[in-house]
Amino acid sequence: MNSIDSFLKRFEHFGVELGLQRIYQLLDNLDNPHFQVPIIHVAGTNGKGSVCAYLSSILKTAGYKVGRYTSPHLVDWTERICLNEQKISSNILEELLEKVEAAIQPEQPSPTQFEVITAAAWLYFAQQEVDVAVVEVGLGGRLDATNVCHQPMVTIITSISWEHWQRLGSTLSHITGEKAGILKPRCPAIIGVLPPEAKKVVEKRVTKLECPVVWVEPAELLQESQENNSFPVANYQGLEYKVPLFGDAQLINSAIAIATVQVLETQGWEVPTAAIKQGIAATKWPGRLQWTTWKNRQLLIDGAHNAAAAQVLGRYVRTLNYPSISWVMGMLSTKEHSAIFQALLRPGDRLYLVPVPDHSSADLEQLRTMAQDICTELEFCQVYSHLTAGLEKAINDSENLIVLSGSLYLLGHFIAISSH
Numbered sequence: 001m002n003s004i005d006s007f008l009k010r011f012e013h014f015g016v017e018l019g020l021q022r023i024y025q026l027l028d029n030l031d032n033p034h035f036q037v038p039i040i041h042v043a044g045t046n047g048k049g050s051v052c053a054y055l056s057s058i059l060k061t062a063g064y065k066v067g068r069y070t071s072p073h074l075v076d077w078t079e080r081i082c083l084n085e086q087k088i089s090s091n092i093l094e095e096l097l098e099k100v101e102a103a104i105q106p107e108q109p110s111p112t113q114f115e116v117i118t119a120a121a122w123l124y125f126a127q128q129e130v131d132v133a134v135v136e137v138g139l140g141g142r143l144d145a146t147n148v149c150h151q152p153m154v155t156i157i158t159s160i161s162w163e164h165w166q167r168l169g170s171t172l173s174h175i176t177g178e179k180a181g182i183l184k185p186r187c188p189a190i191i192g193v194l195p196p197e198a199k200k201v202v203e204k205r206v207t208k209l210e211c212p213v214v215w216v217e218p219a220e221l222l223q224e225s226q227e228n229n230s231f232p233v234a235n236y237q238g239l240e241y242k243v244p245l246f247g248d249a250q251l252i253n254s255a256i257a258i259a260t261v262q263v264l265e266t267q268g269w270e271v272p273t274a275a276i277k278q279g280i281a282a283t284k285w286p287g288r289l290q291w292t293t294w295k296n297r298q299l300l301i302d303g304a305h306n307a308a309a310a311q312v313l314g315r316y317v318r319t320l321n322y323p324s325i326s327w328v329m330g331m332l333s334t335k336e337h338s339a340i341f342q343a344l345l346r347p348g349d350r351l352y353l354v355p356v357p358d359h360s361s362a363d364l365e366q367l368r369t370m371a372q373d374i375c376t377e378l379e380f381c382q383v384y385s386h387l388t389a390g391l392e393k394a395i396n397d398s399e400n401l402i403v404l405s406g407s408l409y410l411l412g413h414f415i416a417i418s419s420h
Contacts, residue, residue: 003094004076004077004078004090004093004094004097005076005077007094007097007101008077008097008113008116008117011110011111011112011113011115011116012113014110014111014112014113016112016114016139017112018139018140018143018144019143020143020145020147020148021109022108022109022110022111022112022115023111023115023118023119023145023148024148025105025108026100026103026104026111026115026116026119027119027122027148029103029104029105030099030100030103030119030122030123033119033122033123033125033126033127034122034126034148034149036125036126036129037067037122037125037126037130037132037133037149038130038131038132038133038152038153039132039133039134039135039149039152039153040055040132040133040134040135040152040153040154040155040156040260041135041137041146041147041149041152041154041155041156041182042055042134042135042136042137042155042156042158043137043140043141043144043155043156043157043158043179043182044137044156044157044158044159044160044179044192045158045159045160045161045175045179045306045308046158046159046161046249046306046308046309046312047158047159047192047249047252047253047256048070048136048137048158049070049136049285049288050245050249050250050253050254050283050285050288051156051158051253051256051257051260052068052070052134052135052136053068053070053245053283053284053285054253054254054257054279054280054283055134055257055260055261056068056082056084056085056134057085057279057280057282057283058257058261058271058275058276058279058280059131059132059134059261059271059279060084060085060279061275061278061279061282062269062270062271062272062275062279063275064131064132064269065083065084065128065129065130065131065132066083066084066085066130066131066132066133066134067081067082067083067121067124067125067128067130067132067133067134068081068082068083068085068133068134068135069081069082069118069121069125069133069134069135069136069146070082070136071114071117071136071138072408072409072412073412074286074287074408074411074412074415075412075415075416075419076090077093077117078090078093080117080121081093081117081120081121081124083124083125083128083130088124092124093120093124096120096123096124097116097117097120099120099123100116100119100120100123101116103119112145114138114139114145115145118138118145118146119145121133121135132153135149137179137182140175140178140179140181141178141179141180141181141182142177142178142179142180142181142182143178143181144181144182147181147182149184150184151184151187152182152184152187153187153188153263153264153267154187154188154189154190154260154263154264155182155183155184155187155188155189155190155211156189156190156191156192156256156260157179157180157182157183157189157190157191157192157194157202158192158252158253158256159192159193159194159252159308160172160175160176160179160194160195160198161195161306161307161308171197172195172197172198173197173198173200173201175198176194176197176198176201176202177201177205180201180202180205183202183205183206183209183211184209184211185209185210185211186209186210186211186212187209187211188211188212188213188214188263189202189206189211189212189213189214190213190214190216190256190259190260190263191206191213191214191215191216192216192252192253192256193216193217193218193252212263214259214262214263216252216255216256216259217252217255218248218251218252218255219234219235219236219243219251219252219254219255219258220234220235220236220251221233221234221248221251222234222235222240230242231243231244231281234251234254234255236254236255236258236259237258239258239273239276239277240277241254241258241276241277241280241281242277242280242281243280244280244281244282244283244284245283245285245288245289246288246289246290246316247288247289247312247313247315247316248312248315248316249312254280257280258276258280261276286415287301287302287303287408287411287412287415288302288303289302289312289313289316290302292418294391294395294414294418295391295392295395297395297402298401298402299402299403299404300317300401300402300403300404301403301404301405301411301414302403302404302405302411303405303406303407303408303410303411304340304343304344304405304406305331305332305335305340305406305407305408306335306336306339306340307336307339307340307342307343310339310340310343310344310405311343313343313344313403313405314343314344317344317401317403320401322400322401323348323400324346324348324349324350324379324400325344325346325349325350325400325401325402325403326349326350326351326352326394326397326398326400326401326402326403327344327345327349327350327351327352327403327405328352328354328387328390328391328394328402328403328404328405329351329352329353329354329367329404329405329406330353330354330355330356330361330362330387330406330407330410331356331361331362331367331406331407332356332359332360332361332362332407332409333360333361333362333363334360335362335406335407337362337367337370338370338374340406341370341371341374341375342374344405345371345374345375345378346375347375347377347378348377348378348379349375349378349379349400350378350379350380350381350394350397350398350400351368351371351378351380351381351382352382352384352390352391352393352394353367353368353371353381353382353383353384353390354383354384354386354387354389354390354391354410355385355386355387356406356407356409356410356413357386357387357409357410357413358409358413359407359409364383365383367383368381368382368383380397387410387413387414387417388417391404391414
């Protein structure tokens with residue numbers, strides 16, 4: 001695995017550079033594998049990963065050969081590229097990356113790290129002759145390296161809120177315009193619940209491109225999860241099913257997946273109702289409202305790294321009715337720290353701030369000042385030099401529910417150290 005890390009590290013200094021010229025050139029040098037892969041293309045601020053997970057699980061259950069490409073990974077690169085829910089082996093990924101590297105012409109601009117791994121995914125799915133690949137946009141949409149397919153079977157926009165404004169534009173309309181860049185002429189579009197300003201932009205775009213569009217409403221919750229770990233039951237357009245992922249956002253995410261499958265059925269795909277129910281019930285998507293244990297203590301982990309995701313986490317945690325929460329949090333410097341704190345912190349809570357290893361971590365002392373300003377009645381707020389120190393202190397301090405959140409990279413680090 002280290003060799004994959006060190007291989008991809010060589011492309012890190014080319015940064016995140018949006019634009020399609022380099023990826024088109026690279027794929028052309030590889031004989032355009034993306035032309036051989038039917039795809040479902042998924043953009044959005046939050047919910048992309050869950051929707052991809054539901055779709056690949058449903059279609060695999062229905063008997064199709066399904067590729068899935070998502071980002072970022074939690075522990076290692078192989079998680080990003082899956083075939084029928086199994087992550088690619090390190091050996092195969094290494095071979096693919098070598099092929100991609102061999103296709104880079106010295107006189108052409110070097111591709112970015114994301115473009116290299118994306119090209120490897122297209123190559124793998126073409127070699128495996130998948131029936132469909134469920135492909136998640138890396139950043140934005142219009143200029144993202146995944147946006148090279150001219151005729152996806154379906155395009156999806158899960159949700160839109162304020163994020164990555166440094167790259168995507170300073171207004172919600174700008175950000176929406178970038179994400180709506182994945183929509184293609186007359187290609188069916190499945191759209192989740194959007195703020196009015198964003199919805200206007202998408203409406204204009206689907207009209208211009210003559211996309212048949214489904215505006216999805218959240219499924220209805222029929223029954224909360226019971227104490228004995230049974231899953232909540234939801235109903236979408238008369239279809240009742242169990243939802244294995246936690247949080248109210250899954251009512252819209254699962255509905256988007258079902259609406260997508262219904263469109264595929266109009267294109268001749270056969271997906272029995274039983275496959276939809278079983279596929280959803282079997283879906284796993286780690287690092288999002290996931291229960292785990294560490295040192296004999298139950299923890300909730302969630303990579304809520306923007307305001308909308310933090311609101312989902314906050315609402316879920318409040319349904320658990322703990323008197324107060326111990327938050328162990330680390331965030332990247334680029335995130336909206338105050339909005340995340342506002343969504344999560346309540347009087348009486350305890351906050352343990354930790355760095356995000358190997359990434360541009362936010363200044364912990366600044367976070368501490370900000371958190372104490374936002375929630376003046378925190379019972380405790382302290383900074384720790386590394387994750388384990390903060391977690392151990394939180395476990396020893398109180399019987400509170402402990403929630404680890406703030407960054408998917410931090411969760412990946414936790415999963416990596418707790419599996420050793």
